[in-house]
Amino acid sequence: MNEELIRKIVREELDKILKQGIKIGENTITITGTQIDMGGGSIINLGSPVMITRVAYLNVGSDSTEVTITGLNHERLLVMGHFHNANASSTVSYRVFVNDDTTSTNYYAQILEVTGTTVSASNANDSVFARAEPLGRAPFMIYIARPLGRIASNRYIKLICFNTYNNGANLTTRITSIVRQVDEDVNITSLTFQCSKSGALSSGSRIRVFDVT
Numbered sequence: 188m189n190e191e192l193i194r195k196i197v198r199e200e201l202d203k204i205l206k207q208g209i210k211i212g213e214n215t216i217t218i219t220g221t222q223i224d225m226g227g228g229s230i231i232n233l234g235s236p237v238m239i240t241r242v243a244y245l246n247v248g249s250d251s252t253e254v255t256i257t258g259l260n261h262e263r264l265l266v267m268g269h270f271h272n273a274n275a276s277s278t279v280s281y282r283v284f285v286n287d288d289t290t291s292t293n294y295y296a297q298i299l300e301v302t303g304t305t306v307s308a309s310n311a312n313d314s315v316f317a318r319a320e321p322l323g324r325a326p327f328m329i330y331i332a333r334p335l336g337r338i339a340s341n342r343y344i345k346l347i348c349f350n351t352y353n354n355g356a357n358l359t360t361r362i363t364s365i366v367r368q369v370d371e372d373v374n375i376t377s378l379t380f381q382c383s384k385s386g387a388l389s390s391g392s393r394i395r396v397f398d399v400t
């Protein structure tokens with residue numbers, strides 16, 4: 188049997204067990220959808236579950252300046268990964284672009300950085316969302332949502348980004364909110380990542396993209 192068939196059989200068997208109930212002491216616990224019946228009249232409602240499914244994975248195989256993930260078509264995405272900066276002398280900035288729009292001035296960003304006890308805030312007409320120190324490996328996470336505005340002036344793709352770089356007393360946490368105005372309600376169909384120094388989106392960088400429903 189192949190792996191997918193084994194998973195299907197395991198899911199079906201687990202579903203049967205949960206529907207029949209699990210006997211604990213005098214009570215039988217049953218699980219139906221998002222409801223857990225603990226027996227004795229005690230019911231727990233879990234609400235609507237959040238489903239997260241990986242839809243893309245990129246392992247950068249050679250030092251690059253820009254990479255693009257295509258074949259997407261989603262309302263909401265969660266992106267997690269890390270950038271490896273093989274440059275020995277420079278801290279490198281990384282930009283994110285959505286739906287093939289690689290003009291950085293089409294994006295607006297609000298940035299909050301914390302290093303030690305020093306807090307700085309700024310904004311920029313740009314899409315820089317992460318940095319990596321020389322020879323560093325900087326993790327990041329992005330949540331992206333498609334526009335939901337009913338009128339053109341409210342149609343923005345919005346991103347919330349988290350990144351950390353440097354080490355020890357210079358450890359820096361960076362939080363960036365980014366928006367890009369669009370002409371119509373559209374799904375997210377592609378993501379492009381670009382670094383500020385040639386080849387500093389280096390081999391070993393990894394990007395995982397998840398659909399959120």
